[in-house]
Amino acid sequence: MTSWKMMTSSTVPDHGSDRLGPTRRRVLAHLQELPDPTSTEVLAESLALHQNTVRFHLDALLTANLVRRVVEHRGVQGRPRVLFTAAPTVPPVTDHPYRSLVQAILGYLRDNDSPDNPIAEQIGESWGRSxxxxxxxxxxxxxxxxxxxxLGLSSRVAEVDGERNLEIVRCPFRDLTLGGDTTVCRIHLGMMRGYLAAGGAGETVAELRPWVGPELCLARLAPVSDAVVESAAHA
Incomplete structure (x- = not known):
């Protein structure tokens, strides 16, 4: 039966994974996908990297407490192998798990959202207030x-022809909207409205127009009183 013994101290990881270079991030991401510790040789083969390159990055990850070194005990003769595993408390360095969760939530919203029950906006408003x-x-x-x-978007306030807009020039969820699905946009709309309403601001977001340009969404700002009148007119 194979067992492993930790060779590292109980130091708490510093979670510096956000400062990793691309190759080091690849090494850590691959280790996070594996349920069991693995060897330098297997890592190098899986990642198509030289073993010395893998050792170099593993040493750095060990120093940062992002990876743990373990000794494999297989109950056979010979020198035990040294294996490596990702520290369990380090957040994932890829966004795949989070994106899968987001897509599941969006799928539920698409199936259950309606003008009479705008769940997406309600979620956003609660988020904004928090x-x-x-x-x-x-x-x-x-x-x-x-x-x-x-929150990962890039925005600025701009005034053109007397109209004030929050210009969103970068959105990390862009690929989730390219098919015309605006569920994420409506969550963001609700978030901005909830945020401003919680502070008793005189302005609110009257509407959010996704992708009016290749890299531009417009959140139109308006006095709260005007937005209420518009909302009643649309109703």
């Missing part, structure tokens, strides 16, 4: 830009 509750000061439009950007 973000606002964590702020030291009452959120306003300027704070909304910082909040949106902290």
């Amino acid at each position: 973000l606002a509750d964590s702020e030291a000061e009452l959120p306003d439009t300027a704070a909304l830009v910082a909040a949106v950007n902290s």
